[in-house]
Amino acid sequence: MREHPQRAQGGLGDDVVSVVVEAALRACWLLVRTAWWLAVSAVRHPAAAVVAVLGVLLWRMVSPTLVVALVVAAALGLVVWRMVYPASFGRLVRPRLSQAWRMPAYRLYWPHVASRCGLVVTPRSEERTECEVAKLRRLQVTPAGIERLLVQVPVGLTFDDVAARVEAVGQAFGSRSARVVRARPGRVWIELVRRDVLARVVSPIASSGTDLAGLPVGLADDGGAWRMRLSGTHALIAGATGSGKGSVLWSLMAGLAPALRDGWAQVWAIDPKGGMELGLGRGCFARFEGGDAEAMCDLLEEAVKVKSERAARLADRGQRLHSPTPDDPHLVIVVDELATLTAFAERAVTRRIDQAMGLLLTQGRAVGISVVAAVQDPGKDVVTWRDLFPTRIALRVDNPIQVDMVLGEGARDSGARADEISELMPGVGYVRVEGTRAIRRVRAAYLADDDVVELSDSIPSHAPLGQGEETDEGGKAA
Numbered sequence: 319m320r321e322h323p324q325r326a327q328g329g330l331g332d333d334v335v336s337v338v339v340e341a342a343l344r345a346c347w348l349l350v351r352t353a354w355w356l357a358v359s360a361v362r363h364p365a366a367a368v369v370a371v372l373g374v375l376l377w378r379m380v381s382p383t384l385v386v387a388l389v390v391a392a393a394l395g396l397v398v399w400r401m402v403y404p405a406s407f408g409r410l411v412r413p414r415l416s417q418a419w420r421m422p423a424y425r426l427y428w429p430h431v432a433s434r435c436g437l438v439v440t441p442r443s444e445e446r447t448e449c450e451v452a453k454l455r456r457l458q459v460t461p462a463g464i465e466r467l468l469v470q471v472p473v474g475l476t477f478d479d480v481a482a483r484v485e486a487v488g489q490a491f492g493s494r495s496a497r498v499v500r501a502r503p504g505r506v507w508i509e510l511v512r513r514d515v516l517a518r519v520v521s522p523i524a525s526s527g528t529d530l531a532g533l534p535v536g537l538a539d540d541g542g543a544w545r546m547r548l549s550g551t552h553a554l555i556a557g558a559t560g561s562g563k564g565s566v567l568w569s570l571m572a573g574l575a576p577a578l579r580d581g582w583a584q585v586w587a588i589d590p591k592g593g594m595e596l597g598l599g600r601g602c603f604a605r606f607e608g609g610d611a612e613a614m615c616d617l618l619e620e621a622v623k624v625k626s627e628r629a630a631r632l633a634d635r636g637q638r639l640h641s642p643t644p645d646d647p648h649l650v651i652v653v654d655e656l657a658t659l660t661a662f663a664e665r666a667v668t669r670r671i672d673q674a675m676g677l678l679l680t681q682g683r684a685v686g687i688s689v690v691a692a693v694q695d696p697g698k699d700v701v702t703w704r705d706l707f708p709t710r711i712a713l714r715v716d717n718p719i720q721v722d723m724v725l726g727e728g729a730r731d732s733g734a735r736a737d738e739i740s741e742l743m744p745g746v747g748y749v750r751v752e753g754t755r756a757i758r759r760v761r762a763a764y765l766a767d768d769d770v771v772e773l774s775d776s777i778p779s780h781a782p783l784g785q786g787e788e789t790d791e792g793g794k795a796a
């Protein structure tokens with residue numbers, strides 16, 4: 319029998335030495351990694367680290383029975399907390415418990431799921447490296463139960479690659495929906511939604527402030543409030559018929575109510591469908607036009623006049639931005655169904671409407687004029703205006719292409735599945751988080767007809783801007 323070449327050269331003793339050295343090196347490496355992991359965990363969870371250290375000290379220096387008794391007492395304390403203060407328990411404790419409970423399972427299944435779903439880079443044939451799978455760095459559970467996985471993207475994959483695979487990841491982990499949000503270069507959050515906090519109708523939200531930077535309009539699926547900014551922006555609400563555009567408009571009016579009452583803002587409304595949608599709450603509007611193309615056009619041209627006068631006044635004072643006051647309120651132009659604004663008008667009127675809308679959308683923001691428009695089809699009918707709305711909301715739309723038309727390219731891949739919203743969930747939609755590419759799923763509060771009438775009755779009339787002082791009757795739409 320031929321001897322193994324190594325054995326022939328060095329003998330059995332060398333083999334044993336190299337095995338022992340390798341084992342020792344591996345053990346050292348394991349120790350270093352464990353120490354590193356403990357140090358990182360202690361930094362990330364200092365409270366847990368302190369409790370663990372105290373537990374070990376008590377166990378060794380006092381008595382194990384005491385430690386067991388403390389653990390049982392802590393568990394009982396949590397049960398009592400859960401029963402007496404469920405809200406704070408849900409906010410502070412449940413997310414952390416779920417996190418600790420779920421992390422081992424995610425750690426176990428993540429490499430398999432990631433490689434099956436394509437979050438892996440295969441080296442080119444000439445490279446001598448192994449496949450690199452996206453790494454799971456952290457799990458966060460929000461109070462609303464959304465599980466957020468912080469994932470390190472391997473070199474060779476992009477945010478869009480992850481976005482294209484996020485649905486598969488969501489399905490692999492059994493979530494209802496999944497989306498991806500940028501974290502920092504090389505890392506993304508994959509958000510898995512298991513429980514839909516938007517399944518229930520959201521009750522009208524009482525607004526108290528007059529700050530137009532964040533009006534409460536509904537609920538987001540992370541459990542937080544959905545607030546919309548009106549100052550310095552225009553908003554487009556897109557959704558198929560029955561998707562709940564009206565509820566977004568009325569929720570916005572409810573959020574704006576304190577500012578309307580105190581005169582910090584006023585709304586001019588246009589309802590091209592003859593007042594079917596907005597007519598119910600006419601009292602909210604300092605001006606209202608429904609159906610007549612010439613009258614709607616006049617309203618827009620008068621808003622342009624307000625814009626020009628304000629711009630001249632601000633320039634005289636050397637101011638660049640308008641700040642609202644009860645004497646010079648923020649002006650909101652609401653248009654229900656933007657596409658029909660010009661549909662039945664004569665050519666000359668259509669041209670005037672186009673010009674006035676263009677001026678308001680391009681020059682209105684700095685001088686305290688916002689346009690809020692609803693539209694059923696965000697496609698060709700409004701294509702010239704669409705991109706002039708910085709804030710856009712996609713409710714249920716008819717097809718996937720419309721999602722990107724409203725929210726911008728790649729929005730649907732990032733998780734804005736507005737075309738998949740159920741018809742049984744009116745008022746649900748997607749918005750972009752301001753100043754980022756992140757997407758938020760939201761639901762507008764629902765104001766029944768009685769709520770709209772009550773809201774409308776609660777707003778005192780103010781003279782429309784450009785028409786003198788406040789009046790008892792005259793300012794309100796007829």
Ligand SMILES: Nc1ncnc2c1ncn2[C@@H]1O[C@H](COP(=O)(O)OP(=O)(O)OP(=O)(O)O)[C@@H](O)[C@H]1O
Nearest residue numbers: 519558559560561562563564565744745762763764
């Ligand atoms: N936020 C909401 N929560 C619960 N139900 C809602 C909500 N919004 C609307 N609904 C229900 O859906 C119905 C249709 O809503 P709405 O009229 O606002 O849709 P729309 O998009 O304005 O439709 P259209 O374009 O045909 O006017 C309402 O009558 C109401 O019953």
